[in-house]
Amino acid sequence: MTGPSASxxxxxxxxxxxxxxxxxxxxxxxxxxxxxxxLRANVAHATDVIQAKxxxxxxxxxxxxxxxxxxxxxxxxxxxxxxxYLEQFETNCTAAGGIVHWAADADExxxxxxxxxxxxxxxxxxxxxxxxxxxxxxxxxxxxxGIDPIETDLAELILQLGDDEPSHIVVPALHVNRFQVREIxxxxxxxxxxxxxxxxxxxxxxxxxxxxxxxxxxxxxxxxFLIAETGSVAIVESxxxxxxxxxxxxxxxxxxxxxxxxxxxxxxxxxxxILARSATGERMNxxxxxxxxxxxxxxxQRFHVVLLDNGRSSIxxxxxxxxxxxxxxxxxxxxxxxxxxxTGGHAYGSVYGGPxxxxxxxxxxxxxxxxxxxxASSLCGACYEVCPVKINIPEVLIELRAQVTDLERRHxxxxxxxxxxxxxxxxxxxxxxxxFRIAQRLxxxxxxxxxRKDGWIHSLPSLGSRWTASRDLRxxxxxxxxxxxxxxxxxxx
Amino acid sequence: xxxxxxxxxxxxxxxxxxxxAVVRLLERLGVTLLFEPAQTCCGQMHANTGFRAEAFSQAKxxxxxxxxxxxxxxxxxxxxxxxxxxxxxxxxSLGNDALRDEFNTLLxxxxxxxxxxxxxxxxxxxxxxxxxxVTYHASCHGLRALxxxxxxxxxxxxxxxxxxxxxxxxxxxxxxxxxxSIKNAEVSSAMLETKLQDxxxxxxxxxxxxxxxxxxxxxxxxxxxxNPMRTIHLAQILASTESRPAEARL
Numbered sequence: 001m002t003g004p005s006a007s008x009x010x011x012x013x014x015x016x017x018x019x020x021x022x023x024x025x026x027x028x029x030x031x032x033x034x035x036x037x038x039l040r041a042n043v044a045h046a047t048d049v050i051q052a053k054x055x056x057x058x059x060x061x062x063x064x065x066x067x068x069x070x071x072x073x074x075x076x077x078x079x080x081x082x083x084x085y086l087e088q089f090e091t092n093c094t095a096a097g098g099i100v101h102w103a104a105d106a107d108e109x110x111x112x113x114x115x116x117x118x119x120x121x122x123x124x125x126x127x128x129x130x131x132x133x134x135x136x137x138x139x140x141x142x143x144x145x146g147i148d149p150i151e152t153d154l155a156e157l158i159l160q161l162g163d164d165e166p167s168h169i170v171v172p173a174l175h176v177n178r179f180q181v182r183e184i185x186x187x188x189x190x191x192x193x194x195x196x197x198x199x200x201x202x203x204x205x206x207x208x209x210x211x212x213x214x215x216x217x218x219x220x221x222x223x224x225f226l227i228a229e230t231g232s233v234a235i236v237e238s239x240x241x242x243x244x245x246x247x248x249x250x251x252x253x254x255x256x257x258x259x260x261x262x263x264x265x266x267x268x269x270x271x272x273x274i275l276a277r278s279a280t281g282e283r284m285n286x287x288x289x290x291x292x293x294x295x296x297x298x299x300x301q302r303f304h305v306v307l308l309d310n311g312r313s314s315i316x317x318x319x320x321x322x323x324x325x326x327x328x329x330x331x332x333x334x335x336x337x338x339x340x341x342x343t344g345g346h347a348y349g350s351v352y353g354g355p356x357x358x359x360x361x362x363x364x365x366x367x368x369x370x371x372x373x374x375x376a377s378s379l380c381g382a383c384y385e386v387c388p389v390k391i392n393i394p395e396v397l398i399e400l401r402a403q404v405t406d407l408e409r410r411h412x413x414x415x416x417x418x419x420x421x422x423x424x425x426x427x428x429x430x431x432x433x434x435x436f437r438i439a440q441r442l443x444x445x446x447x448x449x450x451x452r453k454d455g456w457i458h459s460l461p462s463l464g465s466r467w468t469a470s471r472d473l474r475x476x477x478x479x480x481x482x483x484x485x486x487x488x489x490x491x492x493x
Numbered sequence: 494x495x496x497x498x499x500x501x502x503x504x505x506x507x508x509x510x511x512x513x514a515v516v517r518l519l520e521r522l523g524v525t526l527l528f529e530p531a532q533t534c535c536g537q538m539h540a541n542t543g544f545r546a547e548a549f550s551q552a553k554x555x556x557x558x559x560x561x562x563x564x565x566x567x568x569x570x571x572x573x574x575x576x577x578x579x580x581x582x583x584x585x586s587l588g589n590d591a592l593r594d595e596f597n598t599l600l601x602x603x604x605x606x607x608x609x610x611x612x613x614x615x616x617x618x619x620x621x622x623x624x625x626x627v628t629y630h631a632s633c634h635g636l637r638a639l640x641x642x643x644x645x646x647x648x649x650x651x652x653x654x655x656x657x658x659x660x661x662x663x664x665x666x667x668x669x670x671x672x673x674s675i676k677n678a679e680v681s682s683a684m685l686e687t688k689l690q691d692x693x694x695x696x697x698x699x700x701x702x703x704x705x706x707x708x709x710x711x712x713x714x715x716x717x718x719x720n721p722m723r724t725i726h727l728a729q730i731l732a733s734t735e736s737r738p739a740e741a742r743l
Binding site: 342343395398399436470480 | 500502504505506507508509510511512513516528530531532533534536538539540541542543544545547550551554578579582633634637638664665666668669670671672673674675676677678679680681682683684685687709710712713714716717
C-alpha cells in the first residue's frame with residue numbers, strides 16, 4: 001500500500017489470473033500491465049523503498065554472508081532429510097495435541113480443509129495471509145462450499161474487497177497505492193468521507209475486521225516455519241492480525257508446504273535474522289508467533305496442520321532444482337528483479353511471481369504449464385545476489401529452459417519455428433569456422449537492403465522485428481575482425 | 494608475454510573495431526597476441542536459450558581449441574561468465590572426466606579484458622588519452638558473475654582527459670538478456686527505457702562497458718531516439734592515445 005502520486009486515469013488491466021493452468025504465457029500477460037502506467041509506478045516505487053531499507057539493514061550485519069551460508073546449510077540439511085524431519089514434526093505436534101494431515105496435492109488439501117470446516121459447521125473462516133492457500137486456490141473452493149473466507153491481512157483485505165489478486169509474496173497489494181485503497185474501502189465499507197492517509201485507512205480496516213476477530217470461531221493460517229523437534233509452528237507478521245487469528249478462534253488450521261520444516265528451535269536464530277531483513281527491511285518483524293499443539297483453556301482448542309506436497313517432493317530428486325525448496329518466501333528476489341519491476345506479479349500467472357515464481361511455478365506444475373516462465377528473465381543475477389538462502393535462481397532458470405526446449409523441440413510444429421530454425425542453423429555455423437565466415441558474408445549481403453544510408457537498420461522482418469520495434473541495429477561492417485586479422489597477418493613481413 | 498584473443502562471435506561480426514582496439518592496446522603493452530582462426534562462439538546463446546546439447550558441443554570445441562594456450566583474453570564479460578559458470582554444469586551432464594580435467598587446467602588462464610590488464614599484467618595506467626565525458630555501465634555478468642569490482646574504474650581513472658560521470662542504479666540490468674530481448678521484447682524494451690533514463694541523466698558523451706551486447710542494446714535505443722550519446726567498448730577508450738584517437742564509427 002504505497003504510491004508516489006494520486007491516480008489520474010489509470011489504464012485498466014484485465015482481472016489477473018493466478019492459475020498457471022489458465023494464465024496466458026508471460027510475454028502476452030505482461031502486455032496490458034506494461035500499458036498500465038499507474039500500476040508500474042506503484043510497483044517501482046514500492047520495490048525501491050523496500051530494497052533501500054533491506055540494503056541498509058544488510059549493510060549493518062558484518063556477518064551477513066556467513067548468515068546466508070548458515071541459512072542455506074540449514075535448509076539443505078532439511079531437504080536432504082525431509083522425510084525424517086516431517087515424521088519428527090508429526091510425532092511431536094501430535095503429542096502436543098495437534099492433528100497432522102498429509103495432502104499429496106491441492107485437491108486433497110482443499111478436501112481436508114473443507115472436511116474440517118464442515119465438521120465445525122463453519123459458515124465463515126478468518127484467514128492470515130497465506131500464499132500456500134492461494135497456491136491451492138482455497139478461497140474459491142471455500143466459497144463454492146458456502147463458507148465465507150475473510151482475509152484479515154490488510155493487503156489481502158484490500159485485494160479481497162477490490163476483487164483483485166496478490167502480486168507480491170510479502171506485500172500482496174504492492175501494486176495498489178493508497179488513493180486506490182481509499183476508493184476500494186470507501187466503496188465496499190460504505191465510508192463516503194474516508195481520508196486517504198495511512199492512519200485513516202488502517203483505522204477503517206481495523207474497525208471492519210475487529211467484529212470478525214471476535215465472532216468467527218475458525219481460522220486458517222499458513223506457516224513460516226515448522227519446528228521438527230518440538231512440533232511447533234511459527235508465524236512471522238507485521239500487523240498483529242495474525243496473532244488475533246492464532247489466539248482467538250476455537251479451531252485453527254495451519255496449511256504448510258512440506259519444505260517449511262526446520263530441525264531445531266535454535267535454527268530460528270539464523271532464519272529470523274535473515275527473513276525480516278530480506279523481506280521488509282526490518283531488524284525484527286513486529287509479531288512472531290510460536291505455538292505447539294493445544295494448551296487447555298488457552299488459544300484454539302482444536303489445532304490442525306495440513307502438510308502440502310503439491311509437486312514439492314518431485315523437485316527433491318533433482319540436484320540443480322532442489323535448491324528452489326530452500327526458499328523462505330522473503331520476496332527479496334521480487335524486489336530486486338528488473339523484470340518484476342516492470343510487470344509486477346500478475347504477469348507470472350501464479351501467486352508466486354518474480355524470479356522465485358519463474359522457477360517454482362513450472363516445477364510445481366511439472367512443466368506442463370508455465371513453460372514461458374523460465375524465459376521471463378534477463379539472467380541478470382540480482383535475485384541470486386539478494387537471496388538469503390543462496391538459491392542460484394539463474395542456474396535453475398537455465399536448467400528449466402533446457403527442459404522446456406527438450407520438450408518443445410520434439411513437436412514437429414517447431415521444425416519451422418524461426419527461433420528453433422535459427423538456433424539449429426547457428427549451431428551448425430559455430431561448429432565450423434569457414435562455414436561461420438561464409439555466413440558472416442551472407443549476413444552482410446542479406447542485411448544490406450535493410451541498412452539505411454546512416455549505416456543503421458531501422459526495421460527488420462520476422463523475429464528481427466521484435467528487436468527493431470524499439471531499437472535500431474547497426475548494419476554489419478564491411479570487414480569482420482577475423483578478415484582484418486588475416487589481412488594484417490599477410491601484410492606482416 | 495603471449496596471449497590468445499577470443500574475440501566472441503558477435504564482436505567478430507558486428508564490432509570488429511573492439512577487436513582491433515584490443516590488439517592495439519595489448520600490443521602497445523608488449524603482449525604478443527595470437528588469434529586462433531578456428532574460433533567461433535562460446536555457446537552462451539544456445540545455453541541461455543535452453544539448447545543444452547548445442548551449447549555443450551560449442552563448449553567442447555572452445556576447450557579443445559584453447560587447451561594449450563598460455564592465456565586467453567576475452568573482451569566480453571558475458572562470454573567469460575558463460576565459460577566459468579556454465580561450462581562445469583554442461584561438462585557434468587554431457588561430458589566426461591577427461592574433458593573436465595582439460596577444462597579445469599584451462600580455466601585459470603581465461604581472462605576478461607580488465608582482469609587481464611589488472612590481474613595478469615598488473616597495470617592500471619595503459620597510457621590512454623580520451624578527452625570526453627564518459628559513464629560506465631557495469632554489465633550484469635561483469636558485476637555479479639565475474640565480480641570485476643573496481644577494475645574498470647581503476648582503468649578509467651588513469652585515462653588522461655577523461656571525465657567519468659557516475660551512473661545511478663549501476664547494478665540494474667539494461668534488459669538485453671540475449672534471446673530475452675526477442676522472446677520478451679516488450680518487457681526488455683521497458684527495462685531498456687528505465688535504464689536509459691539513468692544513462693541519459695549523466696549527460697555523458699559516451700556510455701562505455703566491457704560487453705558490447707549491452708552496448709548494442711543501449712546504443713540501438715539511443716540511435717532510435719536520435720540521441721547524440723554514443724556507446725563505446727572500454728577497450729576502444731583504453732586503446733585511444735593522443736596520436737591515435739579511438740576509431741570513429743557511428
